[in-house]
Amino acid sequence: TDAIRPLIAGNWKMNGLKGSIAEFDAMLNGAAEVAAKADLLVCPPATLLAAFATKAAGKKLSVGAQDCHPKSSGAHTGDIAAEMLADAGATAIIVGHSERRADHGEGDALVMQKAESAWRAGVTAIVCIGETQGQRDAGKTLDILRGQLDGSLPDASTAANLVVAYEPVWAIGTGLTPTAKDVEQIHGFIREFLTSRFKADGARMRILYGGSVKPSNAAELMAVKNVNGALVGGASLKAADFLAIAKGC
Numbered sequence: 044t045d046a047i048r049p050l051i052a053g054n055w056k057m058n059g060l061k062g063s064i065a066e067f068d069a070m071l072n073g074a075a076e077v078a079a080k081a082d083l084l085v086c087p088p089a090t091l092l093a094a095f096a097t098k099a100a101g102k103k104l105s106v107g108a109q110d111c112h113p114k115s116s117g118a119h120t121g122d123i124a125a126e127m128l129a130d131a132g133a134t135a136i137i138v139g140h141s142e143r144r145a146d147h148g149e150g151d152a153l154v155m156q157k158a159e160s161a162w163r164a165g166v167t168a169i170v171c172i173g174e175t176q177g178q179r180d181a182g183k184t185l186d187i188l189r190g191q192l193d194g195s196l197p198d199a200s201t202a203a204n205l206v207v208a209y210e211p212v213w214a215i216g217t218g219l220t221p222t223a224k225d226v227e228q229i230h231g232f233i234r235e236f237l238t239s240r241f242k243a244d245g246a247r248m249r250i251l252y253g254g255s256v257k258p259s260n261a262a263e264l265m266a267v268k269n270v271n272g273a274l275v276g277g278a279s280l281k282a283a284d285f286l287a288i289a290k291g292c
C-alpha cells in the first residue's frame with residue numbers, strides 16, 4: 044500500500060490577535076518547503092479564521108477550526124456552526140479535544156454529532172481521543188480509548204473525511220510525552236480498531252499523535268509506526284517551531 048501522507052496540524056487554542064498575522068505569514072512563507080513531506084493545517088481561534096484563510100489561498104497550508112456546534116444554524120448564542128466555519132475558509136474542524144471534553148462536559152455522543160456536522164459542511168473532522176493520568180495509572184488506557192473510538196466516530200467515517208488524533212491528556216501542555224514504544228503500542232491498537240470497523244478506509248485513516256510535540260522530539264515520534272502526523276498545541280504558535288516539526292516527519 045502507498046504510504047499515508049502525514050498531516051501536521053496546529054491548534055492555537057485561545058491564543059492569537061490580529062497582530063499574530065505576521066507569525067502566520069511566516070508559516071505560509073515556509074510551507075512550500077515542507078509540502079513535499081506533509082500536509083499543513085493551522086487552526087486559529089475563530090476570530091482569525093477568515094483573515095488567515097484569505098492569506099492562505101493558493102498556499103501549501105490549510106486553515107481549520109477548533110470546535111463547532113452540531114446544528115447548522117439557530118438559537119445557540121455564542122456558538123458557531125460548521126457551515127459558518129467552512130464559509131470562513133476552514134477545511135477541517137477539530138472535535139472532541141480534551142479541553143472541550145473537560146471544560147464543557149462534552150461526551151462521545153456530542154463529539155460524534157460534531158464530526159457529522161463537519162461533513163455536512165463539507166470539511167474533514169479531526170476527532171481527538173485520549174486518557175487522563177488517573178485512567179492511565181489505573182491501567183485503563185485501552186478501555187478508555189476503545190470507548191471513545193466506539194462512541195465518537197460515526198459509521199460513515201472514511202480515510203478522506205476523518206482524522207483521529209491520539210492525545211494523552213497528561214501529555215498536553217505538560218512537556219511530558221509517552222515513550223516511542225508506548226506510542227507504537229497505542230497507535231497500533233487504534234489502527235486495529237479502525238481497520239476492523241472501517242476495513243480498507245480504516246487502514247488508510249490518519250492517526251495523529253498530540254501532546255507536547257516540539258522540534259526536539261518530533262522526528263522520533265513521527266517515525267513511530269502508525270503515527271501519521273501530529274496535532275501540535277503550544278509549539279504551533281511559532282512559525283519556526285511549527286515548520287521544524289513538519290520538517291521532522
Ligand code: PEP
Pocket residue numbers: 054210214215216217253254255256274275276277278
Ligand atoms: C493539544 O492540546 O492539542 C496539544 C497537543 O497541546 P500541546 O502541544 O501544547 O501539548
